[in-house]
Amino acid sequence: MELGLIAAIVGWGVLVGIVFSAIGAAGGILSSFGLITLFGVMEPNSVKPMTQIVVLATALTFVPGYVRRGAVVPSLGVLLGLGGIVGAWAGSTVSALYLSDMATFRxxxxxxxxxxxxQIGWKLYRHWQGARRGEGGAMQPFIGAVTDKVLQLGCMCFRYGDARYRVPVISPLIAGAVIAFTAAIFGVGGGFLMVPYMATILGMPMHIIPATSAIPIFMSLLVSVGNYLNLGAPLDWPILAPLVAGAVLGAVLGPHINRRLANHWLQAAMAVIVTGIGAKYVFF
Known part of the structure; x- marks a missing residue:
């Protein structure tokens, strides 16, 4: 493999790592886009586990930084992950057997x-319209650690700043299963669904979402990747290795960006990224 191509793969991996670790989503989407469109991996059952390995390595890199500053809700992440284990196995099985053609997958x-x-754009539009009418305040900046985390029978609670959150236990279990099933079908991490669930349905701020979402993503990806490999999915290691190396480097930088950017800019960035990729695969 030429040195220039290796550098390009590493560079794309850095972008993947920065985006995923700063936003908590879109890392798998970017990784899949790079593998398919930029680096010519045209076997869907190779793209899917390769993308998930990149996301897994990225999550393992950036989560400790969020944990050190307390920007994580472990019990919520574990509940989502428990639901995700079943969904990941089912989704990877269905995808490996019935979504192995690139013409259908793209x-x-x-x-x-x-x-x-x-969905993200509509939420931002409603927020900005409300702000223009004087309804509600600005989206929350980074304000420190999550506190008062309590897991009880039927619900779990936590506090971030002045806001108190109460989440019924059944909600993340079901959401985790559905999200992991969908993510495993398309061979991505699931953050693109996990983040809207946390930000829109649970109302959580973006600054505590990346590490929380990484917990169920890690749990479900172990199951999904293992199942893909068990079903015979091939891996292109000359591409995968430098992509993972770049993603790990990017994951070191992403949390610093998350801490410094306002909540709405993080969500807007994710919307722009996934819109461009979606338009590419649907219309071009």
């Missing part, structure tokens, strides 16, 4: 990313 992948971008 447009479906594109439609999924466009739907997620539309």
């Amino acid at each position: 447009p479906l992948f594109g439609l999924l990313t466009l739907a997620i971008a539309a």
